Amino acid sequence: MKRIKIKELLQSKEFNKEFVIEGWVRTRRGNKNVNFIAINDGSTINNMQVVVDVPVFGEESLKNITTGACVKVKGLLVNSQGQGQTVEIHAKEILVYGTADTETFPLQKKGHTLEFLRTIAHLRPRTNTFGAILRIRHNMAFAIHKYFNDKGFCYVHTPIITGSDCEGAGQMFRVSTLDFNNLPKTEDGKIDFSQDFFGKETNLTVSGQLEGELAAMALSEIYTFGPTFRAENSNTPRHLAEFWMIEPEMAFYDLEDNMNLAQDFVQYLVKYALENCKDDLEFLNNMYDKELISRLEFVVNNDFKRLTYTEAVDILVKSGEKFEYPVSWGTDLQSEHERYLVEKHFNKPVILIDYPKEIKAFYMKQNPDGKTVRAMDVLFPKIGEIIGGSQREEDFNKLNDRIKELNIPTKDMWWYIDTRKFGAAPHSGFGLGFERLILFVTGMANIRDVIPFPRTPKNAEF
Ligand code: ATP
Ligand code: MN
Numbered sequence: 001m002k003r004i005k006i007k008e009l010l011q012s013k014e015f016n017k018e019f020v021i022e023g024w025v026r027t028r029r030g031n032k033n034v035n036f037i038a039i040n041d042g043s044t045i046n047n048m049q050v051v052v053d054v055p056v057f058g059e060e061s062l063k064n065i066t067t068g069a070c071v072k073v074k075g076l077l078v079n080s081q082g083q084g085q086t087v088e089i090h091a092k093e094i095l096v097y098g099t100a101d102t103e104t105f106p107l108q109k110k111g112h113t114l115e116f117l118r119t120i121a122h123l124r125p126r127t128n129t130f131g132a133i134l135r136i137r138h139n140m141a142f143a144i145h146k147y148f149n150d151k152g153f154c155y156v157h158t159p160i161i162t163g164s165d166c167e168g169a170g171q172m173f174r175v176s177t178l179d180f181n182n183l184p185k186t187e188d189g190k191i192d193f194s195q196d197f198f199g200k201e202t203n204l205t206v207s208g209q210l211e212g213e214l215a216a217m218a219l220s221e222i223y224t225f226g227p228t229f230r231a232e233n234s235n236t237p238r239h240l241a242e243f244w245m246i247e248p249e250m251a252f253y254d255l256e257d258n259m260n261l262a263q264d265f266v267q268y269l270v271k272y273a274l275e276n277c278k279d280d281l282e283f284l285n286n287m288y289d290k291e292l293i294s295r296l297e298f299v300v301n302n303d304f305k306r307l308t309y310t311e312a313v314d315i316l317v318k319s320g321e322k323f324e325y326p327v328s329w330g331t332d333l334q335s336e337h338e339r340y341l342v343e344k345h346f347n348k349p350v351i352l353i354d355y356p357k358e359i360k361a362f363y364m365k366q367n368p369d370g371k372t373v374r375a376m377d378v379l380f381p382k383i384g385e386i387i388g389g390s391q392r393e394e395d396f397n398k399l400n401d402r403i404k405e406l407n408i409p410t411k412d413m414w415w416y417i418d419t420r421k422f423g424a425a426p427h428s429g430f431g432l433g434f435e436r437l438i439l440f441v442t443g444m445a446n447i448r449d450v451i452p453f454p455r456t457p458k459n460a461e462f
Pocket of ligand 1: 230238239240241243245385386387388389431432433434435436
């Protein structure tokens with residue numbers, strides 16, 4: 001008999017019919033006459049209660065059914081008289097696939113801290129919390145593809161190994177097959193990368209944007225969704241060395257269109273979570289963050305506040321708030337500043353635009369004032385920056401001048417500059433950090449808790 005998933009069986013009204021479920025034991029409790037086994041198979045946060053007539057099975061044959069063991073149960077579906085569930089299974093046959101020793105199984109008891117669970121990343125998907133987070137992650141990934149597909153955007157795969165280091169020199173992870181113990185050298189004593197696998201220096205990508213722009217110059221509306229890597233040594237609750245990013249890039253969009261898309265996109269995703277991940281969100285709301293669901297609803301139902309960087313700095317300077325990092329026109333905003341604007345001043349998500357060109361990337365469209373660029377950052381409660389984007393500079397001369405001003409070597413990105421020579425189009429795009437989105441949707445406080453195997457400085461165990 002084929003198994004039925006617990007999520008489906010919990011909805012069933014086919015009483016007194018036989019079903020097979022398979023899953024992991026969360027708890028077994030009871031007495032000499034009757035046992036109750038809670039089984040979870042990951043299809044939902046809810047467990048199926050299995051009722052066992054102990055004398056029929058014999059106590060000895062039940063001794064391996066302990067927390068963490070994997071079992072197959074065949075039994076009758078009945079209307080439950082107990083509290084907490086509407087249906088239950090009355091067991092006829094139980095098969096233990098895999099035991100879990102009560103002395104050594106780390107999840108024997110409930111109530112472990114999230115910090116402890118990080119040290120057992122190989123087992124934490126078995127907890128209610130991580131089951132919920134992984135299901136929400138899946139739902140968000142699916143909703144991202146659905147959103148763009150419904151809008152006619154084309155999913156483009158950009159390379160993970162890149163030969164251009166224009167965006168984050170120094171913050172990149174080197175990709176090489178050279179023998180580190182015997183590095184080939186050039187005549188002037190430098191490492192000879194011409195002997196490396198690709199015949200040049202290569203790194204893991206920090207963003208798919210530049211390649212995304214190339215595709216947008218043909219397909220007009222595209223998005224990427226892939227892993228990105230940053231070797232920045234920042235041990236914060238919001239940074240990973242390996243994270244996933246969604247980067248839409250659109251021809252014929254100005255900054256206004258870009259902001260509209262960003263707001264609509266994030267609101268769609270949050271609404272999707274509210275509609276499709278209800279049980280998991282309710283669990284997280286009750287366990288970790290009593291304001292989670294109301295915060296999600298608020299974001300879906302309210303426009304994001306839009307203002308310029310200059311206006312924002314003005315508000316921060318006049319706020320009288322004591323910030324750890326002082327703020328003045330020209331400084332990059334820190335998370336504390338972003339959160340002040342979002343959580344204290346406006347009490348809603350904020351989109352800041354027109355940043356000083358010195359603190360933003362070379363490719364952003366220059367404003368006529370000569371000082372600012374058409375950048376936009378979307379700032380969220382509890383997170384700070386969730387999206388960074390801009391209208392791109394499509395003018396060949398302006399882009400070239402900026403590249404020269406910043407001394408960016410052009411030998412590795414002539415192909416990018418080419419797009420400004422052949423059929424250049426006004427265009428815009430942004431990057432949404434997938435894990436920052438998941439942080440917001442789940443209400444978790446640390447980004448290490450929303451990705452199965454976090455990569456952070458000094459941490460790549462699992
Ligand atoms: P931050 O200032 O927070 O370090 P950033 O400005 O360097 O971010 P961008 O280059 O604009 O980031 O990348 C786009 C988006 O990717 C960010 O808005 C954020 O959501 C996400 N992101 C950036 N760096 C990381 C990281 N190290 N870990 C997880 N997400 C990140
Ligand atoms: Mn940014």
